Amino acid sequence: MTSEPLTPDETYWDYCSRGELRLQHCAGCGSWLFPPGLRCNTCLSRDLHWEPVSGRAVVWSWLRMHRKYFTDPALTPPYLVTMVQLAEGPRMISSIQTTERDPRVGETLHLVFDDVEDANGHRLPRFAYAEANR
Ligand SMILES: [Zn+2]
Numbered sequence: 001m002t003s004e005p006l007t008p009d010e011t012y013w014d015y016c017s018r019g020e021l022r023l024q025h026c027a028g029c030g031s032w033l034f035p036p037g038l039r040c041n042t043c044l045s046r047d048l049h050w051e052p053v054s055g056r057a058v059v060w061s062w063l064r065m066h067r068k069y070f071t072d073p074a075l076t077p078p079y080l081v082t083m084v085q086l087a088e089g090p091r092m093i094s095s096i097q098t099t100e101r102d103p104r105v106g107e108t109l110h111l112v113f114d115d116v117e118d119a120n121g122h123r124l125p126r127f128a129y130a131e132a133n134r
Pocket residue numbers: 026027028029030031040041042043044045
């Protein structure tokens with residue numbers, strides 16, 4: 001019995017389930033790809049390799065949600081939906097662990113994996129403020 005190869009999305013979530021954030025890196029042009037895909041967005045190469053990223057990011061934009069739309073524990077209002085720009089370049093929508101204060105655009109964050117899962121059972125990569133004890 002052979003198993004089906006994982007799709008790019010499945011591979012991404014499989015790494016997340018192990019507490020690793022890996023993105024596809026293009027051997028053709030050096031671009032990082034997110035969201036996951038079959039070809040590089042820049043040069044269309046299929047020579048993509050899953051590489052760990054640094055986990056460093058900055059706040060690109062954010063908003064505070066006050067209404068309950070989802071049953072996920074991570075999305076119990078109020079919560080922060082945050083567009084972060086990874087040090088490697090790609091932007092991703094994520095959230096900041098704590099809601100005790102507003103983020104600042106350009107503020108440094110670091111990756112955290114807590115054990116919060118979304119409705120699909122995916123372990124979510126989230127972010128925390130880089131300064132400790134703020
Ligand atoms: Zn490329």
